Amino acid sequence: MPSHPTTSRPSYLAMLSLLFTFFLLPSIVLAQAEVGQANVEGTPIVPDSEQIVVAPVTSLIAADHKYDDGEMIDLSWVPSIDDQLIDGKVIGYKVYRLEDDGEPQMITELAPSSNGYNDQSVERGKLYSYFVSTLSSNAETPSVRTAPVEPQREWLNYELLNVLIIALVLGGAVIYFIETARRGKKLFVRKIAGIEAVDEAIGRATEMGRPILFIPGILDMDDVQTLAALTILGRVARMIADYDSKIFMPVSRSLVMTAGRETIKASYQAAGRPDAYNDDMVTYITDEQFGYVAAVDGIMVRERPATVFLLGAFFAESLILAETGNSVGAIQIAGTARPAQLPFFIAACDFTLIGEELFAASAYLSGEPKQMGSLKGQDVGKAIAMAAILIGVLTVTIGDAWNVEWMQNITTVLTEIFSTK
Amino acid sequence: MPEFTFGIPLVALSDIGRVISLMLIGAGLLWILVRSLRAKEVDRRIVFLFIFIAVATPILFPITFQERATLIVKKVFDKVESLPAGSTVLLAFDFDPAMAPEVQPMADAFSRHCLEKGHKVIFMTLWATGQALLTQSLERVVRGEYPDKLDGVDYINLGFKAGNENVLNIIVTDFRMMFPTDVNGVPLDSTSIFDDVKSCKDLDLIISIGGGKPGVKEWVLYVGDRVNVPMGAGVAAVVAPQLYPYYPKQLLGLLGGVKGAAEYESELVKWYPHLEERGTPGLRMMGPQTLAHIVIMAFIVIGNISFFVSRRRERKR
């Protein structure tokens, strides 16, 4: 494997296009799936002369819904001829269902000009047939009945096959480079400005004899940013234990408190100073966003920390915290993957980890080869994205401007691969 | 009180209060400018004071401006307008009181528009603190202004469920699994609005109003991209820029901040003139916004002047 992913671009593309053929084939085969055709047995009701007679719907088709657990049947039809005029004769449709050739049951009533229905109340292993009645103000004209259909269960959602393949490629790249790194290959990782400053910031707090405040964002453990922040906390706490500084970490979720305590405790143990740890380093305040902010602001002006870490998922509180931290003269290292809050951090903090850098920082700080490997895996994803964008933009430009058909075909194929709707 | 509209210069103001306060702000800014030319930094509390005055003045002495809907706002309006009466629209109130001044005007405008049009509206929220707010706004807008609309027939309030995006992950295939009943304990099966609605797939339009997490992004990720239902959104200004990549493919349109609300209101009033007397909070809020904007821009300029002056002095030394 070449050391830099951009140079390996062609092989990934070849792989993708190969896999794409695998994607096309099964979908063509599956498109031939059974479709219940309308049969001829339907008996139109002969109407009274006073009734307003409307034409039945035509081309009624019932088919199994694709790629589900066998819980849906799709109905489609062409609305009644009378519905296409605007005289308001047709006031709606009723959909009837026959279960295993039993009695017809009305399952829903629909507005005029409807041309389909998605029946979600079916079960596997039963046969269903349908007919649709067109309603006028005093009469009902049923359509012909469809042949019975059985809802099918599919084991793989082929519509999402491209997502699966890209997931496997990306996951594979990450795992591959982790393995490479584990076997001892040296991997280069560029400097991340905010992280370079961590050491200095902790040293400063030690000199000044003031505490270090660590804010892991306001989201719970279900957010990846919180986990990234906790990973960074692990390394930072280790340094703090070595320097013998004080750390304080107010949190807004009790699960984060639990995990934060575990993390700091482990770092202090690793530094050989388990006695210096106590549970009061991490305290829960409240789940309420602004209640938490009110309390942290209070802590900042009362404790006057020398260094503030704002890492994780932040919302409106980003600027409130950062400006208050700045007003007490703290060095602030911030990082978030919430694009909306990045401008505030950039304006008000000394160092900011922008977006992905937050996730990279934990790997970078640890210096573990396994973690570095995963960074390289991420870069493969970027190379794929860049290559696809390059080709896509090129073909769509040429295809559009000079109407070159084969270029347009490439665009279509690429768009198929990189879209999910 | 005479309202002056865009196009007439500021000088034409006759109201004394307005003139005095504007002069006060102007004189103060000038004083700070002079100070900064001497390279003296201004205490942040003075900046705070200025913002307070700049916001308070137009509230006491209203100044309003006219708005015209931009395309990205108009698309949402047109969608609501073009759906046939009786369509089912889901309005998600994913915000808390703190964010309410900014997005409540949108929520009201959407609710009024849908009810005027005769759509059936499903209200819900993913925010615990949003439920109380939802109750209030239903009381005020729906029951207060449209007393003939029936709960369970024309609209329904599902209320709040904990679980953030999980809630979405479930209702995308089944409403009843997450919400066996509505907020008042009425089973969904006994409401006519849910006769034909099993999951989000059966909706005609989803409008998410929010500004935090869970919010519009989660709606796009968990619902919008999974089902083929058009989605519109009204958001706090702060998240609007990061939602632009979803427009127009994943979001049909977007209202950003009070300006978005003001634009929607102006469009709404154009089509339904009788709604004007019910209030256009978005349009009214544009006055204080504009003045505060000018003050902030002045501060950016002054800040840079004092920065350059002090840098030049350092070089001379």
Added chain:
Amino acid sequence: MRRSTIIVMAVIFGLFILSWIFRSTSLASVQEHYIMGGLKVTFSAFLTLAILSFLYKDNPFYKFAEHLFVGLSAAFWMSMGFWTTIVGNLIPRLSRSLSEFFQVPYQPGSYNFVYFIPVILGIMLLMRLSSKYGWFARWPLAFIVGTFAGLNFVRYLRSDFIEQVSATFVPLLVGWQGVGHFVSNFSLSASGQFVAIVGNWVIFLGVICGIIYFFFSKEHKGAFGAASRVGIWILMITFGASFGYTVMGRISLLVGRITFLFRDWLNLIS
């Protein structure tokens, strides 16, 4: 406490009591419980001003508001979670008698016993309160991390990676009909062809350079370094734009609060 502090506090309390009296008298004709009504509004105003006073400096009023807020909100989230999720979603699946007690419709189902799993995991979580069995809390933690790592993996992959790539396939020559047509119709109109073309070029190059900035495993030198520098410029424009866009929203929050003070409390405007 110093004497001056006590005097200041007394004056402030006096002012608020005065405002309570004024507010109550003005409400007397409208409300039945006007004394209570006056108190509620005055207390809200007091809390509003207490928080705003933080801008000047930390003080006991702010501390009071802050501590009250923390206590109230913690309990608020507990209550809402209990009634909506435990009573609303869990109990109807677990027990008929409890459902009857809480007056929620019981939902019999064949797989209901699995809903004991979250209850067990939840109780394990609460063991964190004990120092001896605290490690049990790791199980629910692991469950949550696993669930969301899996959910996020596919969802971010689809919406923020795959979809974004195909959304960037923009034509670089919008509405191209030859060089002659382009030159003769050249204008700087916002809806013109030239502006649209430049816009798409910026999108294309901006996305590519932005991605290059985030490349970690290659040194940013030479052409790669130049591209990465363009990337950071694009990011700076983005951040500037976001900041400018946001200012308006932030102002409206203050408008809401000041409106409350002027209208609901001081009755200055209608």
Added chain:
Amino acid sequence: MKRQVPLIITFLIGMIMIFSFFIPPLEGLEQTCSLFFDVIAVFAFFLGGGNLMRIHVNKLRRRKKDWGFSIVTLGGFIIMLAAGLLKIGNPGGIAASPTTEGALLQEIFTYVFLPLQSTMYALLAFFVASASYRAFRAKNREATILLIAAFVILLGRTPFGMMLTGWIPESFSVLQVPNMAIWIMNSPNLAGQRAIMIGIGLGVISMSLRLILGIERTYLGDDSA
């Protein structure tokens, strides 16, 4: 036991979640897990409440600094619990929604909670101003670009942008500030947001994978704990 089991749980659940996305019959499982999380999250609220009580009772007992304010916190906590959890003062009794109009909880919410929360949020207006004054300075090339973009958008979002540049003819209309603002939002802003989004997307993907595979396990702490 203390460490292996959690890692196995994370791996299994994570894999199920990923694959249930592609395999329709597993969809139900994915949703059940989601529902489980909701329930656990409520227990987490209780854990938080318990910790809050513990911290403030400790503060009171040891007469730590500012212990008087702990009484305020505990008082607020207990009153809200009575109104919310026990539904005291709720006219509809046990079956009613906790936020029924006129209930004690709704009253506390409107007159205490709401002003506190919104005012805290409103502080942002002030901080945006002070950050603009303090931080938006043309210190270097990056900062200058940021400054210019912010200024154009600020101007474009007010009617003054149109007043200042409305005279520019249609054939040069992109130079009108509101149009310039729209162009910045639609082109460079979109490009930057998308680059960040793709980066974060990949970061989340790789982080999730590291978590599922147990490579990233800091949050679980140490074995001997």
